[in-house]
């Protein structure tokens with residue numbers, strides 16, 4: 001049998017160490033499209049379906065830790081949604097109910113598409129990716145995990161075990177632009193976190209660059225020019241300048257889904273709207 | 281999907297609609313949709329896009345409604361799979377199937393099995409769905425014929441009938 005179904009993380013690790021050519025299968029929503037339509041021919045597969053530890057999530061005062069094989073359906077409602085609202089919002093925009101019942105964060109990170117909806121949330125919340133493999137554990141900040149279009153920091157024999165997301169005292173939200181509501185890959189997306197106790201805002205952009213982009217200039221300019229700790233919304237002028245700085249941080253391209261110009265404009269608008277929502 | 285020569289001959293069994301089925305000499309990459317239709321003689325789930333976009337292949341695996349075209353068949357050996365064939369009651373139509381007929385929710389019929397599975401699954405988890413919940417639950421199923429109005433009507437009709445039971 002060439003489809004292996006380990007039950008523990010240790011077994012999974014051993015399989016990948018012995019034969020790193022095993023393709024990891026989580027929800028299959030990216031991998032099976034490759035197999036069905038793009039001629040991908042895996043020769044050996046290791047499925048995460050029975051690795052219980054990867055299907056679990058936990059939290060404490062500091063952080064929420066989500067196993068790589070937790071499906072979007074679990075993130076979009078209930079307790080987890082309350083703990084990480086931006087992730088819940090992002091999860092609700094993924095594909096359709098059938099896709100969200102299967103698709104996982106581990107798969108989003110494995111594919112590492114710039115349009116992956118989970119990724120801007122992990123970026124803005126400064127999540128850590130917990131990696132296992134080859135008898136080792138590595139904790140990699142999301143910013144160092146995604147290294148290019150569909151490229152990540154995983155080495156042969158490694159897999160994503162979980163991600164941990166620091167809990168923030170403040171507001172967080174995710175917004176995405178696409179051609180319709182259901183079943184749409186982002187043309188542009190934005191996650192904004194307003195950390196009240198730190199007096200900071202963090203903005204991450206999806207589908208407007210080779211990786212998820214942060215907006216350091218817009219973030220520090222806004223912190224210097226508005227009251228991020230309190231309840232007084234920034235003025236219209238400040239919001240407009242913030243929006244412009246966010247657009248400036250994007251590095252979009254023209255492709256079959258949209259134009260660079262539209263995308264640059266869209267992320268600025270999304271960031272401004274999210275900022276406004278953070279005061280409502 | 282053709283079996284690439286030389287590689288893979290998987291033997292395993294799947295539990296579909298409560299019955300165990302042996303699958304012999306299949307290629308490792310075969311989707312559940314393909315195995316159901318081509319190997320097990322269960323053509324209820326339909327294949328159109330094979331990329332998760334149309335929902336015509338919807339089945340339930342361990343209580344979750346998923347696109348069978350995106351499920352690797354050999355990875356669901358220890359699960360319980362329900363297809364549209366498993367929903368009627370000994371050759372009789374299920375209440376959802378009957379309501380689709382009564383309301384005119386079936387035209388060419390290609391999308392129907394996927395909708396029927398998705399609706400059964402919805403009403404099991406949310407017995408009293410509002411219009412928004414119905415639309416959301418069916419947003420992964422595409423129908424090119426009916427314009428959806430009659431399908432939504434059928435779902436509401438079943439929900440009401442089940443409540444008054």
Ligand SMILES: Cc1cc2nc3c(=O)[nH]c(=O)nc-3n(C[C@H](O)[C@H](O)[C@H](O)COP(=O)(O)OP(=O)(O)OC[C@H]3O[C@@H](n4cnc5c(N)ncnc54)[C@H](O)[C@@H]3O)c2cc1C
Nearest residue numbers: 026027028029030031095104106107108110116117160332
């Ligand atoms: C119809 C449709 C609509 C979609 N819409 C969206 C959308 O709106 N937004 C979005 O972001 N995505 C979308 N996707 C893409 C896909 O659903 C997501 O990227 C999803 O997160 C993939 O997760 P999965 O578990 O299904 O991954 P899989 O297909 O199982 O795996 C994807 C890749 O990651 C690797 N992998 C999986 N788990 C791990 C792990 N733990 N460690 C290391 N590598 C791993 C696999 O080997 C594979 O290369 C859509 C897909 C379809 C088919």
Ligand code: FES
Nearest residue numbers: 328330332335349
């Ligand atoms: S054939 Fe599976 S979703 Fe279209």
Ligand code: FES
Nearest residue numbers: 387388423424425
């Ligand atoms: S009845 Fe023809 S596609 Fe729905």
